[in-house]
Amino acid sequence: MKVDKESISLADLKEILGKETHRIGHFTSLDGGQLLALLLDPSQGDKGVKLYEIALENGINSYPSLTIKHPQLHWFERALFDMFGIIPSGHPRLKHLYLHEPYERNFFPLRRVPLPENFNSPIDRRFHFLEVKGEGIYELPVGPIHAGVIEPGHFRFSCLGETIINLEIQLGYLHRGVEKRLTEVPLKHMHFLAEAVASDTSTANALAHAEAIESLAEIEVSERSKYLRSIALEIERLAMHIVDVGGMSTDIGLLGIASAMGRLRGTALGMGDLLTGSRFLRGFIVPGGVRLPVNNGLFKLKGQVARLRHELKEPIAMFLDNQMALERMREVGVLKASLAKEFGMVGPAGRASGQDYDVRRAFSHAAYPNMAPPTVTAREGDILAREMVRIKEIWSTLDTIDRLLDNLPEGETTGADFSKVRLKPDSFAVGIVEAFRGELLHLVATDKEGKVARYAVKHPSFNNWTALAIAIRNNLIADFPLCNKSFSLSYSGNDL
Amino acid sequence: MSIETNTGEILKNSGTFLASLIILPPLTIGILRKTKARFQNRIGAPLLQPFFDLAKLLQKNETVSEHASWLFRIAPCINLTVMLLLSLLIPWTSLTAIPHGIISADLFLIIYLLGLARFFTVLAALDTGSAFGGFGASREVTLALLVEPAVMLCLACLGVRAGTSDLSQVFSYEATRLTGQYGLWFLAGCGLFLSSLVELSRMPADDPTTHLELTMVHEAMILENSAANLALAEIGHYIKVALLLGLSWQCFMHCLPSHLLSDWTARAIASTGGIISLALFIALIESLAVKLRWTKLPEFIAYAVAMAIFSYLIALSV
Numbered sequence: 001m002k003v004d005k006e007s008i009s010l011a012d013l014k015e016i017l018g019k020e021t022h023r024i025g026h027f028t029s030l031d032g033g034q035l036l037a038l039l040l041d042p043s044q045g046d047k048g049v050k051l052y053e054i055a056l057e058n059g060i061n062s063y064p065s066l067t068i069k070h071p072q073l074h075w076f077e078r079a080l081f082d083m084f085g086i087i088p089s090g091h092p093r094l095k096h097l098y099l100h101e102p103y104e105r106n107f108f109p110l111r112r113v114p115l116p117e118n119f120n121s122p123i124d125r126r127f128h129f130l131e132v133k134g135e136g137i138y139e140l141p142v143g144p145i146h147a148g149v150i151e152p153g154h155f156r157f158s159c160l161g162e163t164i165i166n167l168e169i170q171l172g173y174l175h176r177g178v179e180k181r182l183t184e185v186p187l188k189h190m191h192f193l194a195e196a197v198a199s200d201t202s203t204a205n206a207l208a209h210a211e212a213i214e215s216l217a218e219i220e221v222s223e224r225s226k227y228l229r230s231i232a233l234e235i236e237r238l239a240m241h242i243v244d245v246g247g248m249s250t251d252i253g254l255l256g257i258a259s260a261m262g263r264l265r266g267t268a269l270g271m272g273d274l275l276t277g278s279r280f281l282r283g284f285i286v287p288g289g290v291r292l293p294v295n296n297g298l299f300k301l302k303g304q305v306a307r308l309r310h311e312l313k314e315p316i317a318m319f320l321d322n323q324m325a326l327e328r329m330r331e332v333g334v335l336k337a338s339l340a341k342e343f344g345m346v347g348p349a350g351r352a353s354g355q356d357y358d359v360r361r362a363f364s365h366a367a368y369p370n371m372a373p374p375t376v377t378a379r380e381g382d383i384l385a386r387e388m389v390r391i392k393e394i395w396s397t398l399d400t401i402d403r404l405l406d407n408l409p410e411g412e413t414t415g416a417d418f419s420k421v422r423l424k425p426d427s428f429a430v431g432i433v434e435a436f437r438g439e440l441l442h443l444v445a446t447d448k449e450g451k452v453a454r455y456a457v458k459h460p461s462f463n464n465w466t467a468l469a470i471a472i473r474n475n476l477i478a479d480f481p482l483c484n485k486s487f488s489l490s491y492s493g494n495d496l
Numbered sequence: 497m498s499i500e501t502n503t504g505e506i507l508k509n510s511g512t513f514l515a516s517l518i519i520l521p522p523l524t525i526g527i528l529r530k531t532k533a534r535f536q537n538r539i540g541a542p543l544l545q546p547f548f549d550l551a552k553l554l555q556k557n558e559t560v561s562e563h564a565s566w567l568f569r570i571a572p573c574i575n576l577t578v579m580l581l582l583s584l585l586i587p588w589t590s591l592t593a594i595p596h597g598i599i600s601a602d603l604f605l606i607i608y609l610l611g612l613a614r615f616f617t618v619l620a621a622l623d624t625g626s627a628f629g630g631f632g633a634s635r636e637v638t639l640a641l642l643v644e645p646a647v648m649l650c651l652a653c654l655g656v657r658a659g660t661s662d663l664s665q666v667f668s669y670e671a672t673r674l675t676g677q678y679g680l681w682f683l684a685g686c687g688l689f690l691s692s693l694v695e696l697s698r699m700p701a702d703d704p705t706t707h708l709e710l711t712m713v714h715e716a717m718i719l720e721n722s723a724a725n726l727a728l729a730e731i732g733h734y735i736k737v738a739l740l741l742g743l744s745w746q747c748f749m750h751c752l753p754s755h756l757l758s759d760w761t762a763r764a765i766a767s768t769g770g771i772i773s774l775a776l777f778i779a780l781i782e783s784l785a786v787k788l789r790w791t792k793l794p795e796f797i798a799y800a801v802a803m804a805i806f807s808y809l810i811a812l813s814v
Contacts, residue, residue: 138627138630139627140627140631141627142709142710147707147708147709148707148708161634162631162634162635162790251706251708251711252786252787253699253703253705253706253782253785253786253787254786255532255536255705255783256535256536256537256783258536259536259537259538260537322784322786324700324785324786324788325786327789327792328786328787328788328789332789476789476790476791477631477710478710478711478789478790479789480710481708481710481711
């Protein structure tokens with residue numbers, strides 16, 4: 001959707017943040033000369049999306065940090081410093097988020113406004129881990145290369161015996177400069193790059209990109225395209241939720257259920273193949289519409305939904321009937337609702353901690369909020385609650401696909417002709433999508449000539465990584481892998 | 497009885513013993529893994545895969561941490577040696593390589609030899625200085641501490657009843673004072689079996705198939721081992737599996753009516769079959785159970801201790 005920028009002062013922003021029940025969608029900058037704050041009020045629907053610009057005075061690249069009052073901003077402010085060299089002074093834990101030692105000390109990749117004269121970065125590139133001191137405390141480094149075939153990330157545990165006192169997470173190993181590259185490629189290629197931002201979330205990324213570009217280019221999308229996009233998004237959610245429940249079964253040792261879930265994920269991906277011609281739903285959603293394959297199997301989808309609903313029943317019942325398994329997950333890695341709100345958690349992990357926030361019901365994208373299923377929430381905030389939310393969402397997703405297929409309108413679906421697309425100059429647009437991990441956000445800004453000047457992506461994992469570090473405190477070391485799996489976070493989506 | 501037949505008897509005994517010592521431990525593991533795979537609807541690796549794995553490991557080049565001392569390299573050798581020694585002492589099959597009475601398989605000696613093997617494994621794990629080895633060792637020792645009383649008590653009450661601490665006499669199928677004590681044998685067998693699940697790092701104490709270092713117990717200790725060093729550690733572990741399962745199976749075998757087992761061949765077949773069926777039972781448990789939370793493990797071990805205490809009460813009363 002299109003958003004209008006409102007220029008305010010930092011004091012005004014503080015007041016707005018203090019008074020209202022906003023969540024922070026994004027907190028970044030255009031070129032280093034200002035701050036951009038995208039605030040979301042899910043209760044007000046599309047009207048609740050507001051963008052504020054806070055100009056930084058010429059030659060000054062710092063402002064008083066807001067993190068202490070609004071912990072949601074913790075990583076946003078660190079990312080802001082990494083990318084733009086804007087110093088949130090007084091930030092309690094300022095260190096680099098993405099860029100490690102090999103980068104030059106005063107290199108800020110997205111900054112276009114010149115740095116103040118004689119500027120020298122206040123911190124070096126080395127990652128200083130928080131040290132816990134005391135008798136019997138030891139540090140346990142894990143990663144960045146892990147035993148399974150997963151993405152790289154470094155975890156530093158400070159433990160007392162078997163108990164984790166503190167966990168620090170160092171990411172950035174997968175920093176590829178995606179946001180910068182997105183401003184460089186021509187528009188007709190941009191959606192390929194946008195959907196590859198995090199490859200397990202490709203549909204959601206493609207959708208967020210399309211939503212943003214369409215509102216900048218003022219392209220109308222047919223109802224049929226919107227429904228087909230929703231179906232693709234739900235298929236992605238279905239496949240990934242099945243995989244996540246299977247992954248949890250692997251980690252607690254229920255390998256039989258894990259292999260059944262692995263097989264059923266294949267069925268869900270097969271649905272993606274029927275709809276889009278790609279098991280990973282790549283290249284389907286394009287600005288303006290969707291690209292249907294020549295032999296599309298749309299009419300076969302209903303049968304697959306019924307089959308999956310039938311075949312999922314048994315492994316999921318086995319998972320939920322296993323008292324030892326439930327016992328293993330109950331009251332482990334608990335995150336209270338108040339903390340979840342403070343950290344602005346999103347997605348199934350947030351909903352398991354009582355956050356009643358599902359983008360599908362809040363903001364319009366694809367066929368939502370009309371076709372949005374009821375929000376699934378839980379209050380306990382433990383591993384079991386997160387898995388329960390996932391399992392309930394598997395069922396609600398199957399229902400949603402059924403409903404979308406039943407009500408599928410007729411109409412054209414072809415994508416936009418890129419030779420005619422012109423983006424509105426000096427404008428902002430945002431695509432907010434409920435990916436399977438939660439709120440995914442693409443914020444696009446154009447310059448005077450209608451070129452993309454800034455492309456900011458906020459992946460749901462970005463909100464939830466800090467919450468993981470909090471949830472695992474005072475739990476056992478051996479519980480961390482389970483807790484980590486129950487959050488199911490993306491490294492590449494965070495590192496960009 | 498002439499000397500020739502006696503020698504023939506010894507040769508038959510020792511030969512079969514040696515063959516089963518070489519074949520049975522890796523085969524048991526192979527069968528266990530295959531059964532687990534079938535429970536998961538997988539075809540699984542061939543039954544002989546543990547042999548192939550060992551052959552592969554023995555051919556590889558070894559990597560040793562620069563922080564490791566000689567202890568790290570020697571520990572698997574000590575471990576394997578102790579296991580081979582134990583295989584001669586522990587009555588894990590009805591066969592004995594050494595005729596009765598030549599050496600005494602004292603139950604305290606056995607417990608302490610098991611402890612010695614563990615001691616060196618733990619030292620080797622600490623030696624490389626890796627954090628994983630450190631907490632793996634700490635967990636192993638904690639579990640050993642909890643489970644040792646159960647093993648000790650189970651064996652001791654059999655010994656008390658038989659009036660000897662020599663296990664080869666207790667399990668000799670001749671001890672009259674223990675004949676017909678089905679309840680005692682059964683409870684001791686159950687106690688030993690539950691303790692072996694913990695001793696052998698099987699579920700629900702440890703997940704032998706996991707890749708998550710942070711949850712490992714036994715595997716975390718041998719993460720740094722490679723090639724021949726790892727092969728030795730694995731062989732030692734395989735033998736331990738056969739020994740402990742065999743020991744608890746021998747208890748169960750004494751519950752069977754004695755006329756069924758009067759024959760040497762019948763006993764040998766039942767011993768071998770018993771170890772394999774216990775392995776199948778473990779595969780069943782591992783397919784249904786999950787790994788317990790670390791703090792819940794003492795509750796599980798309490799079952800083994802309870803079995804041991806009950807068998808002790810029986811041993812005292814009869």
